[in-house]
Amino acid sequence: MPRLRKAIPGVDPKLLIKDAAKLLPDPTRRLFLRGGASLGALAFLSGCDIIDGPSAEKALMHISYFNDRAQAWLFNPNRLAPTYPESAITRPFPFNAYYPISDVPEVDGEDYALEVGGLVDDKKTWTLKELYALPEETQITRHICVEGWSAIGKWSGVRLSEFLQRVGADTRAKYVWFRCAEGYHTSIDMATALHPQTQMTFKFDGEILPAKYGFPMKVRIPTKLGFKNPKHVMEMAVINNWNPGYWEEQGYNWFSGS
Amino acid sequence: MTIEATRDSVVTEPTGLRSLPKHEPSSAPTIHPVWVRVTHWINAIAMLVMIGSGWEIYNASPLFPITFPRSITLGSWLAGALLWHFAAMWVLAVNGLVYLVLGLLTGRFRRKLLPIRPGEVIADAYAALEGRLAHDDLSVYNAVQKLLYLGVIIAGIVIVASGLSIWKPVQLQELTALFGGYDAARFVHFFAMAAIVGFLVIHVVMAFVVPRSLRAMIIGR
Numbered sequence: 001m002p003r004l005r006k007a008i009p010g011v012d013p014k015l016l017i018k019d020a021a022k023l024l025p026d027p028t029r030r031l032f033l034r035g036g037a038s039l040g041a042l043a044f045l046s047g048c049d050i051i052d053g054p055s056a057e058k059a060l061m062h063i064s065y066f067n068d069r070a071q072a073w074l075f076n077p078n079r080l081a082p083t084y085p086e087s088a089i090t091r092p093f094p095f096n097a098y099y100p101i102s103d104v105p106e107v108d109g110e111d112y113a114l115e116v117g118g119l120v121d122d123k124k125t126w127t128l129k130e131l132y133a134l135p136e137e138t139q140i141t142r143h144i145c146v147e148g149w150s151a152i153g154k155w156s157g158v159r160l161s162e163f164l165q166r167v168g169a170d171t172r173a174k175y176v177w178f179r180c181a182e183g184y185h186t187s188i189d190m191a192t193a194l195h196p197q198t199q200m201t202f203k204f205d206g207e208i209l210p211a212k213y214g215f216p217m218k219v220r221i222p223t224k225l226g227f228k229n230p231k232h233v234m235e236m237a238v239i240n241n242w243n244p245g246y247w248e249e250q251g252y253n254w255f256s257g258s
Numbered sequence: 259m260t261i262e263a264t265r266d267s268v269v270t271e272p273t274g275l276r277s278l279p280k281h282e283p284s285s286a287p288t289i290h291p292v293w294v295r296v297t298h299w300i301n302a303i304a305m306l307v308m309i310g311s312g313w314e315i316y317n318a319s320p321l322f323p324i325t326f327p328r329s330i331t332l333g334s335w336l337a338g339a340l341l342w343h344f345a346a347m348w349v350l351a352v353n354g355l356v357y358l359v360l361g362l363l364t365g366r367f368r369r370k371l372l373p374i375r376p377g378e379v380i381a382d383a384y385a386a387l388e389g390r391l392a393h394d395d396l397s398v399y400n401a402v403q404k405l406l407y408l409g410v411i412i413a414g415i416v417i418v419a420s421g422l423s424i425w426k427p428v429q430l431q432e433l434t435a436l437f438g439g440y441d442a443a444r445f446v447h448f449f450a451m452a453a454i455v456g457f458l459v460i461h462v463v464m465a466f467v468v469p470r471s472l473r474a475m476i477i478g479r
Contacts, residue, residue, distance in 0.1 A: 060338075063345040074429050081428045142440060144427065147336065148319035150440050223428050251337035253344065258428040 064253050071255040077191050081222035081258065084140045089205065090151035093143075095212045096226065104211045105181040105232050112216050118177070118237035121168025128216055132202060134158035134166075139197055141222035143229070144258055146247075155220045156203035161194045169238045177239050178219060181232035186245035188221065188228060189255065197222050200233075225256040289397045289474040294366070297357040298475055304353060305454065307332060307346035312451060314339030321448055344425075351418055358411075370399055371408045379405050393468045410457040417450035 095101050113125035138156040164171060171194060177187040192198060201220040202209055209215045214231025221229050227247050248254045290298075310332030317325045318336045333339030361367040378401035385391040386402055399407065423434035423443040437443035465472040473479070 060341040060345055063348075064341055067344050074426065076429060079429060079431075082431055142427070144440065145319070146340070148315065148424075148444060247337070251341060253340065258426065 061251070064251075067253055068255040071257045072189060072191065075189075075191055075223070075257055077195055079223075081141050081197055084142070084152050086140065086154070088152045089140060089154055093153045093204070093213070094149070094151050096145060097231075099182070101212055106211055107181050107216055107232055107234075109216050114217065114233070115235040116167050116237070117235065118239045119170035119173045120164075120238055122166075128202075131158070131200070131217065134200075135162060136203075137199065138203075139199065139220070139222065141197065141220075143222075143226050145226040146252060146256065154205045155199060155201045155218070156206070157199045157201035157217075157220070159196060160198045160200055160219065161196070163200055164193065164238070173238045174240050175238075175243070177237045177243050178230045178233050179235040180230050181234050184230060184232075184246050185243075186228055186230050186248065187239070187243050187254075188224065192221060192223060192257070195221075195223055223258050225258060227252065228256050286479040287397065288478045290478050291364075291366075292478070293356075293360050295475055295478060297353050297360075300349065300353045301357065304346045304350040305458075307342055308350055309451060309455060311339040311342035311346070315343060316448065321445060347421065354414055354418065358415075361411075367408075367411075371404045374401060374404045374408065393471065396468075396471055396474050406457060406460065410454060410461075413450050413453040413457070417447060417454065420444075420447040420450060 095104075097104070109128050112128050114127075114131065115125050117123055135158055136156055137159060138154060140152060140154045142150050142152050144150045160176070164176070169176075171190060174190055175187045176190065176193040177185065179185045188198075197220075199220040201214070201218040202216065204210065204213045209218060214233075217233045218231045219229060219233055219236075228245075244254045310330070313326035314328070314331035314333045315336065317328075317331065328334070331339065333342045382391060382401040386400075391400060391402075419433060420437055420443045422430055423437050424440065424447055427434040427440045427443075434440055434443055437446050465475075
């Protein structure tokens, strides 16, 4: 599969790299309370030491876990994300990752074998040919990045709920976890995994998913922010143990629902 | 002194306190009841946290060719700013709701902020610019004050509603549609912030110009 190296019109590659760098976890940036103490707000949020960064950070993380529960409560499993006409598709659709486009992982489609593990009856691996044979659905939905920008795209693939049913997943389990080719990982709640628009995606805009958009498989979740939509997925597992994810471990909210 | 202010003082000031020498006599009635002062200062802290962290979030994907220097933002980077923003939002929303409900139920909004007559606003604005506007009686707002206080309450409602529609554009999609969709809601959210910051600048300057008003918001008189 040829790697796409040419610049995307309208998107400044330098800016994109800058954006990615901005999101990179940096030890100094982990001290995200710096400057906050001066506002005097820590006292009432952490209820204790104003200058004790780690304890305030812990307090903020606890509120973030509370927000996970609030969002799970707010999540309506039957509520569909708005869909759009073809004319609304953002062209070109922006590339976004925590690495520049030149570092997009290249997965060999011939050797690809999706691993399925955890609380499932059938732990066999899946080739692309087998995955492509699954019932296909198409959605035109809005991708919303945690940074704030959004773009409308067209994705095709099989419902994750359909696939989970086929592999005999225990849908009473809490989470579905994904591991990607570049080492990225994330996890989602079971309710979202079973949502009708949560999709194992193999095509973008009617074409086989290009490398920059996550070849060979992306998981498209229009009810969650972009970083909860993993690309280049190599493995998935149905789990009950807490395994939040790459960005989530840097402090991003785990549920991140839209 | 207005009838309303007198009524306030009768209701909120225990008569027994008047005999104590350290307390001022009834010539200093309560201007701001306790609930106004408490919600005001909780709101002040929540607003500062929301604005500071909001600026850092804005920087991740700016709407205009300007960004906010990191020295004046809160959270140091996007994840930290989001943690602050989604923590302080509860304080802002719950406190704001208490303020709105009490303001409506007690009739304070109606008494203090209405009516607003355009002619009076223009006359008072001229007087303020020429330094002729008196602030003798803090319990009665001039027309410019009424307009600004009502305006910032509306901006507060708009910023929470547009914030909810950015946070939950799927679950609360009708609200998001009301603002013209997700991208438009981001602009509304930004302009509501700009309006509140604009108000804040005037508000803080006026507190320095009329220090008695700051005292009234702390001790009530």
